[in-house]
Amino acid sequence: MPAIKPRPRSLAYAGLAYIVAAIFLLPYVEMVVSALRPANEMLDRTYVPTHWNWHNFVDIWTTDFGQSLRISLEVASGSTLLVLLAAIPAAYYTARYRFLGRTTFLLLVLVTQMFQPTAMLVGIYREFLSFGLIDSVIALILVNAGFNLAFAVWILNAYISAIPVELEEAASIDGASRVGTLFRIVLPLALPGIVTALIFTFINAWNEFIVALTLTTSPATEPLTVMLNSYIGQYQVDWSHLFAGSVIATFPVIILFALIEGKVVSGLTAGSIK
Amino acid sequence: MHTVRFRSLLLGTLTSCFLALSGAVAAQADTVLTLVAADYGTGPADSSLKYWQTIADAFHAANPAITVKVQTVNWNDFDTKIQTMVQNRQYPDITEGDYFSNYAQEGLLFKAREVLSDPGNPMPVFTQLGSYDGAQYGIPFTTSSRALFYNKKLFAEAGIAGAPKTWDELMTDAGKIRALGHIGYGLPLGPEEAQAETLLWLLGNGGGYQAADGAWAINSAQNVETLQFMTKLVQTGDTEPNPGTKNRADLLAQFAHGQVGMLNGLTALLPIIKQAGVLTDNDWGTATIAGKAGPLEKTLGVCDFVAAFKGDGSKREAIKQFLDFAYQDKYQVAFAERYNLLPGTTSGAAAFAKVDPALVPFLSALPKAVQYPNAPAWAQIKTQIQQNIGTAIGPDPKSVLDAIQQAALKAN
Amino acid sequence: MIAVVVLWPVVIMVRTAFQKISPDGFILGQAGWRNFVFLWQEPALPGILVRTSIWVLTVVVITMLIALAMAQLFNQEFPGRRVARWALIAPWAASVVMTAIVFRWSLNADNGIINVALHDLGLMPVYGTDAADWLGRPVVAFAWMMLVAIFVSVPFSTYALLAGLQAIPTETYEAARIDGAGAWRIYIAITLPLLRPAFIVALLINVMNVFNSFPIIWEMTRGGPGHQTSTTTTFMYQLKQSYIGESAAMSVVNFALVLLIVLVYLRATSVQGRAA
Numbered sequence: 001m002p003a004i005k006p007r008p009r010s011l012a013y014a015g016l017a018y019i020v021a022a023i024f025l026l027p028y029v030e031m032v033v034s035a036l037r038p039a040n041e042m043l044d045r046t047y048v049p050t051h052w053n054w055h056n057f058v059d060i061w062t063t064d065f066g067q068s069l070r071i072s073l074e075v076a077s078g079s080t081l082l083v084l085l086a087a088i089p090a091a092y093y094t095a096r097y098r099f100l101g102r103t104t105f106l107l108l109v110l111v112t113q114m115f116q117p118t119a120m121l122v123g124i125y126r127e128f129l130s131f132g133l134i135d136s137v138i139a140l141i142l143v144n145a146g147f148n149l150a151f152a153v154w155i156l157n158a159y160i161s162a163i164p165v166e167l168e169e170a171a172s173i174d175g176a177s178r179v180g181t182l183f184r185i186v187l188p189l190a191l192p193g194i195v196t197a198l199i200f201t202f203i204n205a206w207n208e209f210i211v212a213l214t215l216t217t218s219p220a221t222e223p224l225t226v227m228l229n230s231y232i233g234q235y236q237v238d239w240s241h242l243f244a245g246s247v248i249a250t251f252p253v254i255i256l257f258a259l260i261e262g263k264v265v266s267g268l269t270a271g272s273i274k
Numbered sequence: 275m276h277t278v279r280f281r282s283l284l285l286g287t288l289t290s291c292f293l294a295l296s297g298a299v300a301a302q303a304d305t306v307l308t309l310v311a312a313d314y315g316t317g318p319a320d321s322s323l324k325y326w327q328t329i330a331d332a333f334h335a336a337n338p339a340i341t342v343k344v345q346t347v348n349w350n351d352f353d354t355k356i357q358t359m360v361q362n363r364q365y366p367d368i369t370e371g372d373y374f375s376n377y378a379q380e381g382l383l384f385k386a387r388e389v390l391s392d393p394g395n396p397m398p399v400f401t402q403l404g405s406y407d408g409a410q411y412g413i414p415f416t417t418s419s420r421a422l423f424y425n426k427k428l429f430a431e432a433g434i435a436g437a438p439k440t441w442d443e444l445m446t447d448a449g450k451i452r453a454l455g456h457i458g459y460g461l462p463l464g465p466e467e468a469q470a471e472t473l474l475w476l477l478g479n480g481g482g483y484q485a486a487d488g489a490w491a492i493n494s495a496q497n498v499e500t501l502q503f504m505t506k507l508v509q510t511g512d513t514e515p516n517p518g519t520k521n522r523a524d525l526l527a528q529f530a531h532g533q534v535g536m537l538n539g540l541t542a543l544l545p546i547i548k549q550a551g552v553l554t555d556n557d558w559g560t561a562t563i564a565g566k567a568g569p570l571e572k573t574l575g576v577c578d579f580v581a582a583f584k585g586d587g588s589k590r591e592a593i594k595q596f597l598d599f600a601y602q603d604k605y606q607v608a609f610a611e612r613y614n615l616l617p618g619t620t621s622g623a624a625a626f627a628k629v630d631p632a633l634v635p636f637l638s639a640l641p642k643a644v645q646y647p648n649a650p651a652w653a654q655i656k657t658q659i660q661q662n663i664g665t666a667i668g669p670d671p672k673s674v675l676d677a678i679q680q681a682a683l684k685a686n
Numbered sequence: 687m688i689a690v691v692v693l694w695p696v697v698i699m700v701r702t703a704f705q706k707i708s709p710d711g712f713i714l715g716q717a718g719w720r721n722f723v724f725l726w727q728e729p730a731l732p733g734i735l736v737r738t739s740i741w742v743l744t745v746v747v748i749t750m751l752i753a754l755a756m757a758q759l760f761n762q763e764f765p766g767r768r769v770a771r772w773a774l775i776a777p778w779a780a781s782v783v784m785t786a787i788v789f790r791w792s793l794n795a796d797n798g799i800i801n802v803a804l805h806d807l808g809l810m811p812v813y814g815t816d817a818a819d820w821l822g823r824p825v826v827a828f829a830w831m832m833l834v835a836i837f838v839s840v841p842f843s844t845y846a847l848l849a850g851l852q853a854i855p856t857e858t859y860e861a862a863r864i865d866g867a868g869a870w871r872i873y874i875a876i877t878l879p880l881l882r883p884a885f886i887v888a889l890l891i892n893v894m895n896v897f898n899s900f901p902i903i904w905e906m907t908r909g910g911p912g913h914q915t916s917t918t919t920t921f922m923y924q925l926k927q928s929y930i931g932e933s934a935a936m937s938v939v940n941f942a943l944v945l946l947i948v949l950v951y952l953r954a955t956s957v958q959g960r961a962a
Contacts, residue, residue: 014764020756021773024841027788028776030799034791040551043531043797045805045813063318125358134364151891155846158883162853192849200842207781214358217345219318225781233316234349235542236523239791241317246784253779258772457796457814465908515795515815516822518911524794533796654928661924665912677729685928 028247035243042239056240057248064219065245068227073252074137075212075223076205079144083152083201084194086145091156092182096165125214135217143215144205151204152197159193160186195260206253224249304339305592310356312371312578313346314416314613322346325609326370333599340592347371365583367593373404373412373579375650384582386410389594390601395619399641400577403648412579413597414618416609419575419639420474421560423529423543424536425553428456437536437561441478441503444536444564448512451535458512460529460537461504463664466521469646469656472663473574474538475500477644478565483655484647490655490682493675501671503566508667518664538563540576541614541636560635575643577618616640651685658682702934721935730913730921737828738897738917745835745896750889752836753843758873760844761851778841786905789834795819824914827907831915834902839895843888850884851877890951897944918943 034042038053124143125134133139163186171181187194209225216222228249231242309330315321323346330342345366347355352371359366360377377383386404387393396414404412424437432450448458462471476482481496491497507513514520514534526543528534530550539560547553562569582593606622607629609615616637617623627634646652658681666674706717725731760771777785792799795818804810810818821827854877862872878885900919903909909916909924916924918940925933 010762010764013759013762014766014770017759017762017764017767017770020759021770024837025773025776027785027792027837028780030792031784031788034788038551039549040531042550043528043533045797045802047799047802065318126362129362129364154891155887158887159849159853162883189853192852196846196849199845203778206779207783209781209783213351214355219323225783227318228784229351230313230315230321230348231317232348232350233523234314235526235540236316236546237527238316242784243788246780250776250780254772254775257775257779258768261768261771455813465910511815515819516911519819519822519827519907528796657924657927661908661910662912664910665914 028250031243031247035240035247037240039240053240056244060241060244060248064222064227065224065248067219068222068224069249069252071137071140071221072206072223072225072249075140075144075208076202078137078141079148079205080198080201082141082145083149084198086149087152087156087197088187088194090149091153091160092186094153095157095160124211128215134215135221136215137221139215140205140208140212140221140223143211144201144208147208148201148204152201155197155200156190156193159190163189199257199260202256203253206249304341305589307340307342307367307589307592307596308345309342309368309370310345310347310359310366311369312349312352314349314615320612322613325612329600329605333596336599337595340595342596365585367585367589368580368582368596370415370580371578373581374653375406375411375648377581377583378406378409378411379650382583383411384584384590384593386413388590389413389582389597391594391598395601395621397577397618397620397623397640399575399643400618400645403577403645404579404581405648412581413601414577415580416613416618417575417577417616417640418540418542419616419636419643420470420538420540420563420573421636421639422536422563423539423558423560425451425529425532425534425557426559427532427553427557428454428535432535437559438564439562439569440564441566445507445510445512448507448535449510452512456532457514457525457528457534458536459507460520460525460534461508461513461517462520462522462525462537463517463667464519464521465660465664466523467660468663469659470574470576471522471538472659473644473646474563474570475504477570477572477574478563479503480566482644484649488647488649490679492655492659492682493672493679497675498672500566501666501675505667505669505671516664518667532557541616541633544614572642572644573639575640575645577645651682654685655682700934700938702931703938705931705934717931721929721931722939724929724932725925725935725939730916734913734916734918734921737915738919741828741832741835741899741917742893742897745832745839746889746892749836749839749843749892749896750885752840753847753888754885756840756844757847757851760848774841774844776841777838778845781901782838782899783901783905785838786834786902789830790821790906793820793830795822821907824907824911828915831902831906834906835896835899838902839892843892846884846888846891847881850881853884854880890948893947893951894944897940897947 033048035056036052036054037044037049038051041049041051128134128139128143131139133142167185167189168181171185172178176184207225208223209229212223212226213229216226219227224245228242228245231238231245309326311322311326313322323344326342326344326346330344334341349371356366356369356371356374360382365382386396386401387410390396390413393410393413397417400414400417401410404410404414422437428451429436429447432447432454434447434450438444438447444459450458452458462468473483476497479496479500481491481494481500483490483492485491485494508517514525525534525537526539526546527550529537529539529543530547530552532552547558563573564570580597582590582597584590601619601622603617603619603622603625606617606619607626610617610622610626611630616633617626623637623640627637646656655678658678662674662678703721704717704719706715706720756774760767760774793801795801796814798820800820801810801813801818804818805813812818816822820830858876858880859872862876867875898919899917900923903915903917903920904923907915909920913921913924918936922933922936922940925936
């Protein structure tokens with residue numbers, strides 16, 4: 001009997017999950033459909049246009065779109081790497097060692113997260129001016145890393161705290177070094193947390209707009225968000241290109257996610273085999 | 275693998291830093307002017323960057339010792355951007371877009387006659403707006419004027435002979451178009467540009483934001499009466515619902531798609547109509563904006579300015595050379611044509627009238643155009659009007675106008 | 687790095703709150719508490735504070751409830767699970783600005799797809815009326831915006847919880863099952879307590895994100911008409927356009943409020959943690 005039971009149940013789960021997933025995709029489907037509307041059908045009371053205007057998705061590549069896409073990729077991956085390199089040791093340290101003001105540190109981490117960059121534009125601009133980094137990709141990487149570091153440390157701290165210390169103690173009795181245990185025991189177990197932090201940082205950096213707008217001065221350093229913003233004009237909005245560009249812009253994130261999601265699953269399987 | 279990727283990334287960025295640095299050193303040899311302009315285009319394809327770059331390149335070819343670095347900023351972010359630069363003392367040399375009298379007040383700007391050989395050519399009607407303490411700083415660059423756009427096709431369908439001249443006619447006509455299932459009159463009182471639409475209505479009843487002596491008169495009796503009429507218009511359903519939440523861009527698009535009977539528009543609506551491809555040239559027309567008893571004698575004229583920042587004062591001659599070059603009629607006409615605006619100079623307007631006769635009515639309205647108040651507090655009051663005037667459509671317009679008037683007095 | 691990139695601007699902001707500043711950002715002198723007094727006298731402030739509380743509470747609570755259920759669902763084995771998970775990430779991957787814009791687009795009184803659907807279902811007889819104008823009426827607009835806020839918060843929360851669920855060893859469940867515990871009982875007694883760290887992270891992040899959420903309201907109504915759909919965060923931005931000092935005062939108050947929430951929260955969880 002247990003062999004038969006899971007099947008219809010898993011199908012029911014599947015059905016439900018597909019419906020939920022579809023609901024979460026709906027607005028983006030509407031985005032694609034609107035991007036494909038020819039100009040004279042833009043405001044029609046219809047679900048889909050009578051003519052499909054495919055060239056919006058093609059001619060957007062003749063502009064600076066490709067370049068901005070590359071910059072966004074650089075900024076998002078650069079700041080994600082920076083964040084992970086800084087956050088993993090920091091989270092490990094705060095999770096494993098009681099040091100004076102540990103709670104204060106965590107609180108500080110949270111405090112930094114409460115501020116919108118909007119409130120601090122002038123300060124940020126002034127800062128990077130003094131570093132001579134206005135209009136550079138490096139500046140965008142640093143700002144995004146700075147703003148997301150707090151989150152990453154906080155998330156990782158929670159996951160690393162949940163790993164039993166005994167596991168590490170066992171490893172160190174077996175003669176493994178601190179760094180060795182970090183890499184071989186803690187990191188694999190904290191992998192879901194690391195992936196969450198990674199995706200979180202990547203997406204935040206990918207979609208950051210207001211700082212990029214302030215710190216960039218030429219198309220050569222404009223990430224996608226700033227570039228797409230130019231489709232919202234003073235008198236009119238170029239809906240088809242705005243939507244087409246936005247749809248394309250979400251794909252790198254979903255691809256990254258698809259790649260990593262597989263890694264998590266295999267990492268977990270490896271963990272359970274052990 | 276991660277470390278390898280990171281290393282190469284770091285290496286790459288460091289190299290690009292060095293490249294940027296060495297580039298900056300090489301350029302130091304001749305004068306570099308930074309020009310920051312508002313972007314009038316929609317999307318990179320018709321960005322103003324191209325317009326200015328063409329001029330900058332032609333200028334550099336004629337004057338190899340001067341290089342003009344062009345930067346454009348989306349209109350919606352232009353003010354913030356310039357502000358950030360000025361607050362950080364990173365003065366651009368030339369700006370084109372909104373003009374801020376406070377920068378003149380702070381002594382940051384060159385006077386118009388210091389950086390332009392013929393300061394009389396920019397349209398005299400707008401020089402007052404660019405002035406501070408009797409001296410002119412802002413140089414009119416591009417202008418626009420407002421008119422009533424109406425959908426002739428819908429008007430014919432509703433059996434209306436021509437554009438309305440009075441408020442009562444406007445209300446009757448709007449009602450007839452409403453009966454056809456379209457928006458009768460498009461009333462954009464959302465935060466985007468409400469100060470323009472509001473002023474056009476106030477003018478129709480002999481009102482405005484200021485009294486003749488320049489004192490704020492936002493809550494005058496005429497203005498209250500005007501808002502009461504607008505409320506009546508909204509409540510009978512002759513406009514779109516909840517105009518306080520509707521922005522101009524959306525209504526302009528709807529007009530271009532034939533869904534709005536009439537609205538106050540500007541020349542920038544022309545390309546929108548063309549791109550939408552729904553209305554032909556015979557389907558729409560323009561007329562003078564209706565007032566309470568008859569059409570407006572003066573319409574609203576809006577002007578964007580060029581301003582030159584002093585910096586350390588050493589670049590005055592270079593700026594002058596460039597501005598003389600950029601203000602040539604051919605460039606004035608090219609700009610007006612490209613963005614469907616009007617030239618900012620008298621000679622440019624004359625040249626433009628020959629190129630595009632269809633816009634002559636808009637051009638001839640310019641010399642007697644009404645303008646926004648020329649007061650340092652206007653920027654603040656404008657945002658107050660934009661945010662709050664929509665709530666004046668309702669049972670108590672007076673209290674809303676009172677509140678804005680109070681804010682205006684507080685700002686002064 | 688945090689200190690340089692984040693904390694210094696905070697100092698500037700606090701200083702600004704006590705300065706007299708011209709609309710274009712020139713410092714005209716010290717203002718003492720004047721900016722705070724002006725802020726306190728804003729007639730719109732009480733409504734904004736009430737709305738902010740409703741906004742944060744409703745959005746966070748509903749988001750967390752939906753996320754708990756969805757994490758459970760997407761943790762099950764079923765064919766095509768990976769693809770379904772990818773789809774779920776869309777609202778998180780897309781910029782919030784664009785999601786807000788596409789919702790505004792779909793809610794257009796004359797031709798928005800939501801109205802087209804309602805019209806075809808017979809629920810919306812006439813286009814372009816007050817009833818079709820979802821974002822024109824403050825209360826309804828605010829409800830829609832909360833829905834969008836939930837919509838964009840759920841994916842992240844679900845993944846945070848999902849990661850937590852996957853970290854729970856299967857042996858624990860098997861042991862409970864052998865003891866004869868039912869599914870609901872296992873969920874309450876085992877899953878939820880073990881999910882606690884992940885839940886806390888997701889909850890806290892949501893509280894702060896939702897509190898600070900700016901693009902949704904800004905893109906959909908700009909806090910209008912007047913300030914009738916504003917929260918403290920958008921109000922701060924509205925003020926910034928004309929009264930920079932007062933706006934900085936608003937952000938200091940904003941900051942104090944979040945700090946308060948976090949402190950209360952930390953206190954509560956640590957007490958609870960010690961008791962457990």
